[in-house]
Amino acid sequence: MVRTLLRVPATARSGEVIEIRTLIAHPMETGFRPGADGTVQPRDIIRRFTCRFNNREVFAAELHPAVAANPYLTFTLRVEESGILAFTWEGDNGFSQTETRPIAVA
């Protein structure tokens, strides 16, 4: 498990557009850089980010080698009901991490 920083409002009004910010610790090694010994370091990046709300995909992004280390993604979402937001980062070398946050909609 790596460190993540998430900003998700704990409560929202029905129909409100909320802003979500995510940051995850990941080296995003491009696969093009030589290491200290001169050989090319194998690629190690996050390939896909998905956000699910009550198990329905509401946002997804494909990431590529040009994305900087510790990817920071921010997006907006309109919420109509209370539920659970699940954030998943998947990548090379079997990397997979999921974080969840509840949100109460009044």
Added chain:
Amino acid sequence: MGSPRPRRGRSRWLEALACAGALLLLGAGPRSGYETMTPQLRAMQDDDLSNPGMLAVAEGEALFAREGCAGCHTAEAMRGVAARYPALDRASQAPIDLSGRIAQCREKRQQRPPLPREGPAMLALTAFVAHQSRGLPLQPDPRLAEARRQGEALFRERRGQLNLSCAQCHDDNAGRRLAGSLIPEGHPNGYPLYRLEWQALGSLQRRLRNCLVGVRSEPFPPGAPDYVALEAYLVARARGLLVETPAIRP
């Protein structure tokens, strides 16, 4: 023969102007690299949820508890500590920096194997401890006069194939550009910091090594006292600047 009087008058005028200019410069005081960054980078540093350095601070907080630091120390008691480092180590009567103190505590008091100085665990612990002092002004340790003298000599010594001293860029030409990059004044108030060029958190010693290699000189050996002496001088030079750990720098 022209009268010398008007000329003398003019030179006095220039003298007065130069004095006023010097006073203005003095009044400006040290400027943190933060002030010369783009608004986007400043926003990145200001928002704890977009500052990747905060990932290391969170990791450091977990390590502080897990590695047993919290057995003696509290996070609250760490407030202000980073602002007065490097400090004098009473046992060895030598200056010691914050990472050095953490390593010493771990090896001498906890009797545990050392952490690599520039490894992610040591950087995270240092970032967590230094972060507790964010917003406090740097207060140089008054007992380090000798180290500061050595550090200032190193700062003004021409080095490497390019034959440049630190002072020639960071004192004489700060605010101007070296190719596309702005030359900062070179203050140590945000370390360990997240440098975009590194794509990672790094220590002040790493930054100093970068500069030493940049003027094509042999960097000091890892852990050399020269780094701490230089840091002691840099902190005195930046007196009063606020701790920004974890800062963002381009």
